[in-house]
Structure formats: C-alpha cells, structure tokens
Amino acid sequence: MADGNETARGAALALVNAVLEDHRPISDLTGTDGPLADMAPAERARATRLALSTLRHAGRADAVLRPLLRKHPPAALRNLLRLAIVEMMQDGAAPHGVVNAAVTLIRRDREMQHLSGLANAVLRKAADVTPEAWAALPPQRMPGWLRGRLESFMGRAGVEALEAAHAAGAPLDLTPKTDGDAVARAVGGELLPTGSVRLAGPGQVSALPGYVAGAWWVQDAAAAIPARLLDVRPGERVLDMCAAPGGKTMQMAAAGAAVTALDVSPQRLARLEENLARTRLTATCIAADALTWRPAARFGAILLDAPCSATGTIRRHPDLPFVRSAREIKPLVALQARMIDAALDMLEPGGRLVYCTCSLLPEEGEMQVADALGRHAGLRPEPPVMPWIEQAWRTPDGGLRLRPDFWPARGGMDGFHIAVLRKPA
Numbered sequence: 001m002a003d004g005n006e007t008a009r010g011a012a013l014a015l016v017n018a019v020l021e022d023h024r025p026i027s028d029l030t031g032t033d034g035p036l037a038d039m040a041p042a043e044r045a046r047a048t049r050l051a052l053s054t055l056r057h058a059g060r061a062d063a064v065l066r067p068l069l070r071k072h073p074p075a076a077l078r079n080l081l082r083l084a085i086v087e088m089m090q091d092g093a094a095p096h097g098v099v100n101a102a103v104t105l106i107r108r109d110r111e112m113q114h115l116s117g118l119a120n121a122v123l124r125k126a127a128d129v130t131p132e133a134w135a136a137l138p139p140q141r142m143p144g145w146l147r148g149r150l151e152s153f154m155g156r157a158g159v160e161a162l163e164a165a166h167a168a169g170a171p172l173d174l175t176p177k178t179d180g181d182a183v184a185r186a187v188g189g190e191l192l193p194t195g196s197v198r199l200a201g202p203g204q205v206s207a208l209p210g211y212v213a214g215a216w217w218v219q220d221a222a223a224a225i226p227a228r229l230l231d232v233r234p235g236e237r238v239l240d241m242c243a244a245p246g247g248k249t250m251q252m253a254a255a256g257a258a259v260t261a262l263d264v265s266p267q268r269l270a271r272l273e274e275n276l277a278r279t280r281l282t283a284t285c286i287a288a289d290a291l292t293w294r295p296a297a298r299f300g301a302i303l304l305d306a307p308c309s310a311t312g313t314i315r316r317h318p319d320l321p322f323v324r325s326a327r328e329i330k331p332l333v334a335l336q337a338r339m340i341d342a343a344l345d346m347l348e349p350g351g352r353l354v355y356c357t358c359s360l361l362p363e364e365g366e367m368q369v370a371d372a373l374g375r376h377a378g379l380r381p382e383p384p385v386m387p388w389i390e391q392a393w394r395t396p397d398g399g400l401r402l403r404p405d406f407w408p409a410r411g412g413m414d415g416f417h418i419a420v421l422r423k424p425a
Contacts, residue, residue: 005046005097005101006104008039009047009087009102011044011047013076013080013105014029014035016051017075019055020322021075021079025317025319026052026319049202054082055140055318055319055322056318057140059139059140060134060140062082063138064129065081074112080102080105080119084099084126090134099124103119139163139167141163142159142163143321143324145326146326149363161403161405166404170315171199171200171411172205173198173199173219174198174217175197175251176195176196176197176215177215177281178215180197187209193388195224195228195388196224205218214280217246217250217279218247219251220316220414221414222414222416223247223305224248225400226248226303226354227248227251227252228386229386229420230354232252234255235258236301237301238252238259239262239299239301240259240303241262241302241306241342243262243263244261244271245268246283247275250279250283257301259283259284260295262288263285263286263287264288264289266287269285273285298346298348299351300351300352301352304343304356306335306355308332308364309357310324311359312359312402312404312414313415314404329364333364336364341375341376343355344372349423351423352382352421354418355421356416356418357417358414359417360403360415365419366397366399366401369419379422381422382398382421384420398420402415
C-alpha cells in the first residue's frame with residue numbers, strides 16, 4: 001500500500017501531466033473526478049504544492065536534464081523527472097528518497113517500466129547539482145506569445161524581472177475587516193502600506209487566528225487596491241460587477257457601503273455568500289449577466305474587475321502559461337469593452353468607475369481605458385491621491401500599473417492595471 005508521500009507524488013504527477021499535455025488548468029482538476037479526489041487534506045495540499053512548484057521551475061529542471069539525456073524521453077517520463085528534480089533542488093527533499101519514489105512510480109506504469117533504470121541513473125546524476133548551481137539557472141520563461149507582447153511594452157529587462165518574480169512564488173496576503181494592526185499582530189504578519197497583512201510563510205489558512213471570527217479574508221495585496229481606490233462612503237449604493245469570490249465586495253461592505261454583488265455564475269456567487277457569512281458582512285447578491293442586467297436605480301460607484309487573461313497572477317498560478325493562448329486575448333478585450341460600456345450605463349451622472357484587470361497586457365489595461373475615453377464623451381480619468389501609492393506604479397494616463405517585480409524585498413504583488421474614471425455630471 002502506498003504511503004501518504006507516494007500518494008501525493010502520484011497525484012502531483014497526474015496534475016503536471018494534465019497541465020502540460022492536456023493544457024487543463026489545475027482549477028479544473030480539483031473536483032471529485034480529478035486526481036486529488038478521496039485524498040486526505042494534507043496529501044492534497046502536498047500534491048498541489050509539488051505540482052505548482054514543478055510547473056514554476058520546469059525550465060530549470062529541463063536545463064538540468066538536457067546534458068543527461070541523449071534523446072527526448074516520453075512526455076510522462078520527462079514530467080516525472082522534472083517533478084523529482086524540483087522536489088530535490090527547490091524543495092530540499094532528500095535525494096535518496098526522491099529517486100527511489102520516482103523509480104517506484106515508473107515501475108508501476110506498464111508503459112514506462114523498461115525506463116526505470118534510465119530514470120534512476122539520470123536522477124542520481126541530477127542530485128549532484130549544487131544549490132548554488134540550481135539557483136543560478138534562468139527562471140521559467142513565459143510562452144512566446146506573451147513574452148513578445150510584454151517585451152514590446154516593457155523591454156527585455158522588464159520581462160526578465162517578471163520571470164524572476166514568477167519563480168519566487170507568492171506570499172499569503174490577508175485583507176483585514178477593520179483593524180489591520182490587530183490582525184497583523186494576531187497572525188504574526190506584516191502590515192503593508194496599502195493596508196493588507198502579509199504572512200512570512202505558508203500555513204493552513206483556516207487555522208490562523210481570526211479565521212473563524214471572520215476578521216480577515218485571503219486576498220493578494222494588489223487585488224485589494226481597486227476597492228481602496230473606489231473609496232466608498234458609508235451608505236453609498238455601489239456595484240461590484242464581477243463580484244465572486246467576493247474579496248472586493250467584502251472590502252466595500254466593511255466600509256459601510258450598500259453593496260450589490262453581481263456575478264454571472266451561481267456557483268461562484270454561492271462561494272461569495274459563504275465568505276460573507278463567515279465575515280459577518282452583508283451584500284445583495286445577484287446571479288445575472290452584467291451585460292444585460294440593469295438595476296432599478298443607477299449606482300453612485302461601480303467596481304469592474306473584468307474577466308481577463310489573468311497574466312498578472314502567474315506567480316501564484318504557474319499552470320496559466322501552459323493553458324492560455326494568444327487566441328484568447330481578442331475575445332477578452334472585446335468583452336471588457338462591452339462591460340465598461342454596461343458599467344457606465346448603470347452609473348449615475350458624476351459617479352465613479354474603477355476598472356481593473358489582473359493582466360500584464362496593455363490591451364486589457366491602458367489601451368482598453370484609452371478606447372473607453374474615446375467612446376464616451378466627457379468621461380475622464382482621475383489619478384488616485386492615496387499617500388501609499390508609489391510613483392513607480394503610476395502611468396502617464398493617470399492609472400496604476402502594478403507588477404509582480406514591484407516590492408521585491410517584501411515578496412512582490414500580483415500584476416494589475418487600475419483606472420479610476422469619472423462619468424460626466
């Protein structure tokens with residue numbers, strides 16, 4: 001019978017194979033029919049961490065493998081070798097145990113049994129790579145379609161800085177419901193200038209102080225900034241247009257606003273309602289298509305975190321570059337434009353709209369805003385004035401461009417473009 005570590009390694013390999021060979025995101029593989037089904041929570045967590053680490057450092061693992069292989073092995077074997085190398089080099093697991101576990105997995109696969117000797121020899125040589133040599137290897141490159149777009153936008157040095165930030169992964173950030181200082185003290189984290197609380201190391205979220213009491217929720221520091229820029233007032237009627245899973249809804253509800261949380265997915269909206277219940281916050285939740293739904297009265301403020309390529313979240317979702325493609329961008333850009341128009345239709349004269357995307361691509365950020373300003377006479381950007389905004393974040397058009405390589409000493413942030421727009425009175 002396999003032990004917990006063997007089970008986790010096997011599930012991690014299944015996740016990696018599904019991402020790299022079938023181009024399926026890990027978020028689609030966590031259900032009852034996925035490789036993590038029927039696993040204990042600790043094993044599920046370990047398998048997911050190992051799979052994400054393998055995807056995050058696949059390029060480095062390939063650099064180690066290149067001189068050790070005379071020809072390309074079958075994809076399943078290559079992925080197992082990648083996983084084992086990352087577990088040894090990046091996660092610091094004992095080489096002897098990792099090599100033996102990898103060989104055991106191979107011997108259980110009828111199609112790969114005859115390659116167990118090759119795998120054993122390759123991994124034993126790979127184990128001789130020093131930590132310094134591993135750290136000196138270049139990080140995982142973004143796919144060509146994305147890298148090319150970003151090089152034209154921020155230059156090669158900027159892209160390389162992004163890739164280094166992606167390799168570093170992402171810390172855990174919390175958004176306090178009220179007292180950020182108290183939350184930071186309780187969880188042993190750092191209170192960031194933007195008001196988020198950052199934890200130094202990983203841990204079980206539900207076991208942290210304040211989880212049951214609903215004193216905070218998990219939300220990347222960059223993702224918490226758009227709601228702060230909308231700066232809602234107590235009692236103000238506001239719309240969170242693509243609301244699930246609810247971080248921004250809860251921010252605005254905690255500030256005292258009367259929030260309508262709109263989302264097209266009833267399933268995702270159910271998760272939002274669970275989060276509201278835990279944090280003891282209230283919002284009016286509506287499952288509907290934002291392009292066609294209209295309120296009885298217009299809103300004073302709207303937050304639109306539009307569907308996008310999510311390329312700003314690669315550091316926490318390293319499967320994303322392997323499952324996205326260039327052909328998805330054009331339809332997303334068209335959808336974002338329609339959603340901006342719908343938001344402005346639901347916004348009262350003189351009201352403000354915060355438009356944001358967790359994307360690194362200017363087509364989904366700066367260019368999208370410029371096109372909206374061209375379509376809507378009198379619409380104008382309002383550069384935010386919060387004292388914690390750093391000059392490097394500001395764009396020439398009055399918006400903010402956040403990048404994973406910003407705040408390197410603190411652990412970075414997700415990539416976002418954010419604009420505050422004022423509708424003519």
